[in-house]
Amino acid sequence: MSTIKPEDFFKNIISHCKEYGFIFQSSEIYDGLSAVYDYGQMGAELKKNIRDYWWKAMVQIHENIVGIDAAIFMHPTTWKASGHVDAFNDPLIDNKDSKKRYRADVLIEEHVAKIEDKINKEVEKAAKRFENFDADMFRSTNARVKEYQDKIDSINIRFKMALNANNLDEVKQIILDLEIVCPISGTKNWTDVRQFNLMFNTSTGAVTDESNIIYLRPETAQGIFVNYLNVQKTGRMKLPFGIAQTGKAFRNEIVARQFIFRMREFEQMEMQFFVKPGTEMDWYEYWKKARLNWHLSLGLGAEKYRYHDHLKLAHYANAACDIEHQFPFGFKELEGIHSRTDFDLKQHQEFSGKKLQYFDSETNESYVPYVVETSVGLDRLFLSVLASSLKEEALEGGDSRTVLNLPPALAPYKAAVFPLVKKDGLPELAESIMKDLKFDFMVAYDEKDTVGKRYRRQDAIGTPFCITVDHQSLEDKTVTIRHRDTMKQDRVAIADLHKILTEKTSINSLLRAL
RNA sequence: GCGAAAGUAGCUCAAUUGGUAGAGCUCCAGCCUUCCAAGCUGGAGGUUGCGGGUUCGAGACCCGUCUUUCGCUCCA
Numbered sequence: 001m002s003t004i005k006p007e008d009f010f011k012n013i014i015s016h017c018k019e020y021g022f023i024f025q026s027s028e029i030y031d032g033l034s035a036v037y038d039y040g041q042m043g044a045e046l047k048k049n050i051r052d053y054w055w056k057a058m059v060q061i062h063e064n065i066v067g068i069d070a071a072i073f074m075h076p077t078t079w080k081a082s083g084h085v086d087a088f089n090d091p092l093i094d095n096k097d098s099k100k101r102y103r104a105d106v107l108i109e110e111h112v113a114k115i116e117d118k119i120n121k122e123v124e125k126a127a128k129r130f131e132n133f134d135a136d137m138f139r140s141t142n143a144r145v146k147e148y149q150d151k152i153d154s155i156n157i158r159f160k161m162a163l164n165a166n167n168l169d170e171v172k173q174i175i176l177d178l179e180i181v182c183p184i185s186g187t188k189n190w191t192d193v194r195q196f197n198l199m200f201n202t203s204t205g206a207v208t209d210e211s212n213i214i215y216l217r218p219e220t221a222q223g224i225f226v227n228y229l230n231v232q233k234t235g236r237m238k239l240p241f242g243i244a245q246t247g248k249a250f251r252n253e254i255v256a257r258q259f260i261f262r263m264r265e266f267e268q269m270e271m272q273f274f275v276k277p278g279t280e281m282d283w284y285e286y287w288k289k290a291r292l293n294w295h296l297s298l299g300l301g302a303e304k305y306r307y308h309d310h311l312k313l314a315h316y317a318n319a320a321c322d323i324e325h326q327f328p329f330g331f332k333e334l335e336g337i338h339s340r341t342d343f344d345l346k347q348h349q350e351f352s353g354k355k356l357q358y359f360d361s362e363t364n365e366s367y368v369p370y371v372v373e374t375s376v377g378l379d380r381l382f383l384s385v386l387a388s389s390l391k392e393e394a395l396e397g398g399d400s401r402t403v404l405n406l407p408p409a410l411a412p413y414k415a416a417v418f419p420l421v422k423k424d425g426l427p428e429l430a431e432s433i434m435k436d437l438k439f440d441f442m443v444a445y446d447e448k449d450t451v452g453k454r455y456r457r458q459d460a461i462g463t464p465f466c467i468t469v470d471h472q473s474l475e476d477k478t479v480t481i482r483h484r485d486t487m488k489q490d491r492v493a494i495a496d497l498h499k500i501l502t503e504k505t506s507i508n509s510l511l512r513a514l
Numbered sequence: 515g516c517g518a519a520a521g522u523a524g525c526u527c528a529a530u531u532g533g534u535a536g537a538g539c540u541c542c543a544g545c546c547u548u549c550c551a552a553g554c555u556g557g558a559g560g561u562u563g564c565g566g567g568u569u570c571g572a573g574a575c576c577c578g579u580c581u582u583u584c585g586c587u588c589c590a
């Protein structure tokens with residue numbers, strides 16, 4: 001594997017995902033949809049197991065954290081309050097020569113500002129010439145100034161109409177008509193104006209108009225903030241407490257790439273921890289450590305993780321860091337831990353007019369809690385687990401095998417049951433073992449091809465144990481159990497299988513180690 | 515979005531200067547087989563990503579388009 005270039009290794013991962021039913025490109029028969037992927041029969045199991053482990057680690061073993069499942073659709077005002085509407089609705093235009101991107105509205109506004117400068121200069125000049133100078137009178141009477149002002153007004157009216165009509169061609173035409181040039185290249189070689197909406201939108205009701213536009217949430221966090229009071233009151237939650245949820249979020253990324261690392265539709269697993277103001281930095285540090293521990297518990301290798309503290313903070317945060325993972329294409333963000341202050345709850349208080357406070361019976365005061373957020377991308381986590389597990393292993397005798405060293409608790413199948421040969425009653429016994437185990441474990445059954453081939457097939461999808469029924473099994477009720485990572489076999493009693501699998505493959509063992 | 519590379523069976527890849535789309539693996543049905551992908555027989559699977567064009571003839575050449583990867587750019 002050392003000879004494989006990272007780029008090729010990444011390609012191997014992608015084709016392995018397809019070949020063994022982990023991930024398919026969305027709508028592949030129609031040439032696919034850019035940056036959207038589907039999870040296949042193996043991927044769905046692996047993803048579900050990762051999600052379950054997270055949920056148990058965050059919700060189930062913390063008495064002061066509860067889980068919710070908020071809708072993807074939210075009241076449009078939510079996104080005004082959160083700041084998403086204002087920050088990500090820009091019409092953008094590129095200069096083809098300098099390759100620089102500008103906000104079209106800013107270009108036009110700057111052009112208008114230049115004309116205003118000219119007016120101001122005229123006014124200044126006139127002020128020097130005349131005594132008892134009346135600036136307002138001058139502005140409304142001077143022919144040259146009036147000409148400038150008319151120009152500004154007509155640009156503004158035209159621009160406003162174009163924006164309201166969402167007519168981006170007209171916006172471009174304005175830029176061309178005004179002969180605005182790129183400050184860097186000095187040319188007028190512009191692309192079309194495009195609206196880069198971070199948020200996808202659709203509409204409710206049968207009639208589409210501005211008033212019933214509804215967004216697909218670009219982050220899941222707001223579903224928790226708007227439910228803060230509901231949960232706190234009905235759950236009788238006391239600070240500090242957390243609300244967790246997993247769910248889909250949607251971002252219309254300009255550039256969405258690197259397989260499932262950056263998708264337009266993705267799944268977040270996040271927890272908002274509400275704390276007393278002033279204690280947030282302690283909790284921030286606490287969750288930073290706790291979340292890294294969780295990642296380390298997967299056993300993919302401690303050297304693959306690192307913190308990345310944010311120096312530049314978002315407007316809502318007073319501390320932020322990423323837990324980065326070493327993907328095949330370098331260290332990239334896997335999870336974010338943010339101290340979000342009381343920004344979100346305060347914004348929702350303001351926009352909704354509803355108080356979102358906590359009454360602290362110890363100090364007899366009400367306040368808006370501070371929030372520490374942990375937010376991890378499930379798809380990225382999936383990729384990190386898969387990429388770190390996939391190995392091309394050299395065996396004795398020059399042979400090699402492809403093996404997926406998944407943490408057993410996350411593996412799609414916990415075990416596969418094989419009859420050593422397809423006769424002499426071995427298949428019947430093997431099937432009865434499988435039928436007994438399947439109520440508690442995902443178990444595969446295979447009798448096709450040589451047993452060695454079947455072992456390799458299970459290696460490739462990460463099944464940690466293969467149970468083989470041989471002739472001895474018929475006599476003494478024992479089977480061999482073969483370990484994926486070592487390829488070693490033990491002979492065990494059929495009656496003990498259940499206990500062994502529980503011990504080695506349950507999520508509990510990971511949870512207890514946290 | 516710009517630039518580069520690529521797209522042929524489920525996978526990995528062939529197909530001579532433009533001349534009948536093929537192999538290995540996989541998969542399926544059997545046979546054989548007492549533990550790590552390697553035996554035998556038969557079978558399935560393709561409008562060469564898609565759409566145009568040039569040509570007597572295009573998987574190959576040209577144009578467009580879609581998708582993917584890489585670099586830049588962007589990124590709460």
